[in-house]
Amino acid sequence: MFKKLASWDSIIILLTVLVLIVASVVVDNFGTSRNFTFMVLDLMPIILVALPMTFIIITGEIDLSVASVLGLTSSLMGWLWNHDMAIQTIIPLCIVIGAVAGALNGFLITGLGLPSLAVTIGTLALYRGLAFVVLGDSAVADFPFNFTGWVTGTLGDGSIPNVLIPIIAMAVVFGVILHATPVGRALYAIGANAQAAHFSGIRVARTKLWLYVVSGAVSGLVGVLWTLRYSSARADNGAGLELAVVAAVLLGGVSIFGGKGSLPGVLAGVVLLTALQNALRLEDVSGQALNIVTGALLVLSVLLPNIVTTVRGNWQRRRLRQSAAQ
Amino acid sequence: MAEAIALLEVHDVTKSFGAVAAVQGVSFPLYSGEAHALVGENGAGKSTIVKMLAGVHRPDTGTLRVNGADVDFAGPADAKAAGIAVIYQEPTLFPDLSVAENIAMGNQPLTRLRQIDRKAMHANADRLFARLGVHIDPTRPARGLSIADQQLVEIAKALNLPAAENPRNNQMTSEARVLIMDEPTAALSGVEVERLFAVVRSLRDEGAAILFISHRFEEITELCERVTIMRDGKHVATELVADLTVDDMIRRMVGRDLSALFPKQDVTPGEVMLSVENLSREGIFRDISFEVRAGEIVALAGLVGAGRSEVMQAVFGVDPYDSGAVKIRGKRLKPGNPRAAMAAGMALVPEDRRQQGLIMDLSIERNITLPRARKLARLGLLFGGAEKRAAATWAEKLQTKLGKLSDAVGTLSGGNQQKVVLAKWLATAPQLLIVDEPTRGIDVGTKAEVHRLMSSLAADGLAVVMVSSELPEVLGMADRIVVLREGRVAATLTRAEATEESVMYAAMGQEVAA
Numbered sequence: 001m002f003k004k005l006a007s008w009d010s011i012i013i014l015l016t017v018l019v020l021i022v023a024s025v026v027v028d029n030f031g032t033s034r035n036f037t038f039m040v041l042d043l044m045p046i047i048l049v050a051l052p053m054t055f056i057i058i059t060g061e062i063d064l065s066v067a068s069v070l071g072l073t074s075s076l077m078g079w080l081w082n083h084d085m086a087i088q089t090i091i092p093l094c095i096v097i098g099a100v101a102g103a104l105n106g107f108l109i110t111g112l113g114l115p116s117l118a119v120t121i122g123t124l125a126l127y128r129g130l131a132f133v134v135l136g137d138s139a140v141a142d143f144p145f146n147f148t149g150w151v152t153g154t155l156g157d158g159s160i161p162n163v164l165i166p167i168i169a170m171a172v173v174f175g176v177i178l179h180a181t182p183v184g185r186a187l188y189a190i191g192a193n194a195q196a197a198h199f200s201g202i203r204v205a206r207t208k209l210w211l212y213v214v215s216g217a218v219s220g221l222v223g224v225l226w227t228l229r230y231s232s233a234r235a236d237n238g239a240g241l242e243l244a245v246v247a248a249v250l251l252g253g254v255s256i257f258g259g260k261g262s263l264p265g266v267l268a269g270v271v272l273l274t275a276l277q278n279a280l281r282l283e284d285v286s287g288q289a290l291n292i293v294t295g296a297l298l299v300l301s302v303l304l305p306n307i308v309t310t311v312r313g314n315w316q317r318r319r320l321r322q323s324a325a326q
Numbered sequence: 327m328a329e330a331i332a333l334l335e336v337h338d339v340t341k342s343f344g345a346v347a348a349v350q351g352v353s354f355p356l357y358s359g360e361a362h363a364l365v366g367e368n369g370a371g372k373s374t375i376v377k378m379l380a381g382v383h384r385p386d387t388g389t390l391r392v393n394g395a396d397v398d399f400a401g402p403a404d405a406k407a408a409g410i411a412v413i414y415q416e417p418t419l420f421p422d423l424s425v426a427e428n429i430a431m432g433n434q435p436l437t438r439l440r441q442i443d444r445k446a447m448h449a450n451a452d453r454l455f456a457r458l459g460v461h462i463d464p465t466r467p468a469r470g471l472s473i474a475d476q477q478l479v480e481i482a483k484a485l486n487l488p489a490a491e492n493p494r495n496n497q498m499t500s501e502a503r504v505l506i507m508d509e510p511t512a513a514l515s516g517v518e519v520e521r522l523f524a525v526v527r528s529l530r531d532e533g534a535a536i537l538f539i540s541h542r543f544e545e546i547t548e549l550c551e552r553v554t555i556m557r558d559g560k561h562v563a564t565e566l567v568a569d570l571t572v573d574d575m576i577r578r579m580v581g582r583d584l585s586a587l588f589p590k591q592d593v594t595p596g597e598v599m600l601s602v603e604n605l606s607r608e609g610i611f612r613d614i615s616f617e618v619r620a621g622e623i624v625a626l627a628g629l630v631g632a633g634r635s636e637v638m639q640a641v642f643g644v645d646p647y648d649s650g651a652v653k654i655r656g657k658r659l660k661p662g663n664p665r666a667a668m669a670a671g672m673a674l675v676p677e678d679r680r681q682q683g684l685i686m687d688l689s690i691e692r693n694i695t696l697p698r699a700r701k702l703a704r705l706g707l708l709f710g711g712a713e714k715r716a717a718a719t720w721a722e723k724l725q726t727k728l729g730k731l732s733d734a735v736g737t738l739s740g741g742n743q744q745k746v747v748l749a750k751w752l753a754t755a756p757q758l759l760i761v762d763e764p765t766r767g768i769d770v771g772t773k774a775e776v777h778r779l780m781s782s783l784a785a786d787g788l789a790v791v792m793v794s795s796e797l798p799e800v801l802g803m804a805d806r807i808v809v810l811r812e813g814r815v816a817a818t819l820t821r822a823e824a825t826e827e828s829v830m831y832a833a834m835g836q837e838v839a840a
Contacts, residue, residue, distance in 0.1 A: 182702075182708065186699070189685055189696055199682045
């Protein structure tokens with residue numbers, strides 16, 4: 001099975017490199033350091049939310065409420081800042097609130113046994129609605145520059161954005177957990193066969209609950225980063241981001257049915273999606289058309305691995321038949 | 327009776343699943359106007375016969391005949407069209423539809439406007455119930471009916487074949503009417519059984535043929551004229567019930583050569599490892615108590631559905647229990663917590679390899695190390711091939727035939743999959759091993775290996791609990807046998823007391839013959 005994953009990973013990684021090369025040659029300004037900075041900033045919310053999302057989808061569940069948790073924490077951040085709370089208190093508080101929102105998802109799913117798709121569609125609407133209750137249609141913009149500037153700034157005078165450091169650090173942590181710890185092993189086991197995982201002493205419900213808490217906390221953190229990046233706390237921040245995240249995760253080779261996938265594949269999926277959108281935007285393609293790309297990639301990402309598996313299966317069967325005939 | 331037309335005939339039928347021959351060359355006729363019992367141990371092939379008659383399976387060789395003509399059922403619909411209806415132990419009604427709707431399912435009467443004719447549907451249900459002599463409101467939903475009433479609805483449904491639309495056509499000879507009942511009385515009380523039998527008798531007197539499968543001998547002697555006995559997929563005898571005693575039937579069901587099996591080595595039992603005290607779970611099992619000592623193999627015997635697996639799953643903690651206690655070395659174990667059970671030295675090789683024992687899509691290596699991943703990790707990390715080494719060691723010890731450890735476990739044969747499950751749990755170095763149907767569906771050679779392994783593990787001081795439906799295995803391996811019947815301990819037999827007959831008597835609720 002690992003081989004199969006490796007091969008899908010390499011297809012996606014190869015495709016990503018190809019898109020990057022073609023885009024730098026064909027698209028004006030794509031390969032500039034300025035554009036690189038922008039791309040990393042665009043990539044940041046998708047990649048960070050995709051990390052816990054990968055875990056959740058591998059266990060066979062889903063979390064569609066991530067973008068709404070982001071919007072909720074962004075709103076709260078603005079509201080608390082307007083009420084004179086110190087930014088040093090607001091930021092950790094927002095992450096905790098994200099975690100609480102995730103815990104509610106997790107409780108409804110593991111405690112009450114409700115389907116995650118239905119629960120998180122519900123909380124997608126619920127948390128976004130709460131965000132509007134908190135801040136309405138207004139925006140809060142006067143966040144301190146040393147925070148907003150750090151998020152949009154680069155290391156020294158170079159073109160490496162500051163936010164790349166937490167991105168890489170978190171990707172490494174999530175990658176190691178998934179691929180080299182007992183927790184990672186348990187996630188695959190739960191997704192492939194939850195009953196057998198239970199019989200092997202894995203705490204299925206508790207593990208899933210924690211995944212939703214982490215997903216909520218990361219979404220809260222991204223809400224903070226998003227607000228600082230645009231210097232704007234708004235209730236509609238990040239609307240529709242869950243679509244891009246799920247598309248990237250599936251494009252990266254994670255099976256929507258659970259039990260299969262790898263983090264390097266997901267990272268490549270995120271880069272591929274972002275680079276494509278960035279290149280198209282530089283070519284003056286409209287935002288609505290970009291949604292078409294995201295949607296098409298989502299469908300392709302589910303379709304392609306199936307085609308690959310089918311073709312490979314047929315090929316193996318033919319080989320078996322041949323060897324049996326000999 | 328001999329000159330009557332054979333409504334249905336099973337003729338020299340064979341059916342294999344993989345390498346296992348479930349039914350081998352079985353023949354028996356079923357006549358109009360008779361109730362015919364089909365008996366045999368678990369795994370004797372009764373269910374396979376039923377499934378072939380129901381059109382679920384197709385015979386590999388041999389034929390089924392209806393009214394003397396060969397038939398070939400492509401699916402259950404064909405069997406139904408031929409007039410064969412099957413009532414299973416668990417009724418399969420749609421709970422939210424009305425009784426009448428359930429009866430008419432797939433065969434609804436229509437008005438001229440092609441709407442469902444509810445009036446006709448209810449009248450039809452009333453007519454069927456009148457014929458069966460029972461009173462069930464056709465307009466009520468099926469949900470909430472007792473199991474007995476649900477079965478009566480199933481029977482009404484079975485009788486509601488397309489030809490029944492003309493109520494005047496009562497000539498049973500014109501259409502085959504075979505009613506197959508697979509352990510219909512298992513969940514019924516005495517009064518309900520009587521009512522069901524009254525219905526069955528009236529159908530029989532109208533010319534239907536009944537194939538009745540039951541483990542309760544008193545029911546067979548009461549209801550049936552003839553009995554077909556099966557053993558290990560083969561036909562043993564078809565005789566008049568009146569000519570046989572219950573002892574005769576049991577002897578023919580179990581009679582088998584025991585010498586081919588591996589008797590367990592004698593071991594002096596050590597300290598008490600496991601004590602189960604008055605364990606109960608509402609509706610599943612009650613007041614289960616037994617002890618297992620180091621070096622002992624204790625078998626849990628009984629019929630399918632007696633609650634054996636459920637008890638052991640509650641002991642291991644994958645299922646909850648309501649009251650009682652599970653103690654390991656005298657220390658009470660936290661209920662409903664497999665992790666605590668594992669920490670206390672317990673391991674469970676479950677009954678269902680595909681759903682409970684293994685994760686088919688994961689590699690052999692990952693499967694073997696799954697319960698132990700946390701122990702194999704260094705500083706929380708699994709690097710440097712620790713899993714591979716551990717998996718290789720155990721795969722080797724059990725002589726598992728495999729390509730690469732990284733292959734999906736689903737690619738292995740059943741016997742080798744079973745070895746992987748054993749490897750997975752033996753690698754945790756348990757002091758108490760629970761094995762549930764350890765040799766089900768595996769070939770004879772591997773079976774012997776598994777028996778030898780269990781014997782040597784017990785000799786090394788392991789306490790073993792074995793759930794098994796195979797009597798020779800139970801008798802060959804166990805030091806003591808706890809027989810469960812309907813969720814309760816029916817008997818505890820020592821090795822000296824245990825014979826195939828005494829275990830079967832206890833499992834079926836018969837007095838041991840003096």
